[in-house]
Amino acid sequence: MKPNNRLSKDDCDPSPTPDFNCRYRGIVGSLGYLVTMTRPDLAWSYSELSKYVQFPGIAHMEAAEHVLQYLHDTWNESITYTRGSRNPNELWDWVDADWAGDTDSRRSHIGYILMMNDGPISWKSHRQDNVSLSTSEAEFVAASQAGQEALYVRETLKDFDYQQQNATEIYEDNLACAAMSENLVRRNFSHHIDIHRYFVRELVKAGFIKLIPPCTHKTVAIPLPSLCLHPHSSATAAS
Numbered sequence: 001m002k003p004n005n006r007l008s009k010d011d012c013d014p015s016p017t018p019d020f021n022c023r024y025r026g027i028v029g030s031l032g033y034l035v036t037m038t039r040p041d042l043a044w045s046y047s048e049l050s051k052y053v054q055f056p057g058i059a060h061m062e063a064a065e066h067v068l069q070y071l072h073d074t075w076n077e078s079i080t081y082t083r084g085s086r087n088p089n090e091l092w093d094w095v096d097a098d099w100a101g102d103t104d105s106r107r108s109h110i111g112y113i114l115m116m117n118d119g120p121i122s123w124k125s126h127r128q129d130n131v132s133l134s135t136s137e138a139e140f141v142a143a144s145q146a147g148q149e150a151l152y153v154r155e156t157l158k159d160f161d162y163q164q165q166n167a168t169e170i171y172e173d174n175l176a177c178a179a180m181s182e183n184l185v186r187r188n189f190s191h192h193i194d195i196h197r198y199f200v201r202e203l204v205k206a207g208f209i210k211l212i213p214p215c216t217h218k219t220v221a222i223p224l225p226s227l228c229l230h231p232h233s234s235a236t237a238a239s
Contacts, residue, residue, distance in 0.1 A: 001066065009052070011060060012057045012060070013056065020056070024052075024056040025053050027049075027067075028046065028049045028050050031049065031067060034071075040113055044125045049064055079119045080118070081116075084118055086117075091154065092114075092170070093114045093171065093209075094115070095142050095145075097141070099135045107128050108127070109126070110125070110128055112145065114150060121153070122153060140180070144200050146170055150203075150208070168210070170210065180201075182201070
């Protein structure tokens with residue numbers, strides 16, 4: 001997506017032509033397939049574009065065609081799995097939330113990407129189901145979903161005799177969220193997110209996950225174009 005460009009329902013066309021609507025739906029549907037399979041870098045774009053499939057406007061089509069141009073320019077990028085920076089088959093995660101980022105509904109947009117062997121293996125980017133009342137709440141909901149996915153993948157790896165020896169590190173840039181995941185003191189300002197708060201705390205207490213602030217020089221979740229994979233290629237695994 002173009003930087004600092006947010007789509008809105010104000011750009012919708014209440015009566016798009018059938019051909020225009022069909023083309024837009026076709027582009028978004030194709031992007032959804034790529035996001036599910038091999039392209040975590042398209043997750044945000046797909047989530048944004050899919051909100052307007054019913055009444056797309058000119059601005060939405062231009063954004064969709066911009067994504068197609070991005071795909072054309074990055075066809076030779078690929079996901080590569082190696083055993084370099086961390087222990088083999090060790091999981092770690094990045095999670096973030098854009099509080100009240102949706103200008104139409106003021107819902108927060110959240111995303112996570114689960115890594116193993118220097119490559120992404122699971123990812124998601126979508127709007128929250130409800131409006132979050134604070135940045136900490138938005139981040140806690142995101143951390144809760146990332147924790148659920150980490151727990152699922154940990155159990156899956158365990159079935160394949162690759163049991164995780166340590167807690168899965170989840171890089172969370174909200175210090176309040178990370179602190180509340182370990183602090184058992186109840187605070188009035190956070191009681192409205194009790195369900196997610198206690199779920200994350202249980203995962204932390206059980207040693208399944210650990211929320212830690214990311215180091216800027218180690219951040220790898222930002223330059224997602226480097227994680228692209230050509231739709232007709234297969235991921236490479238270096239042993």
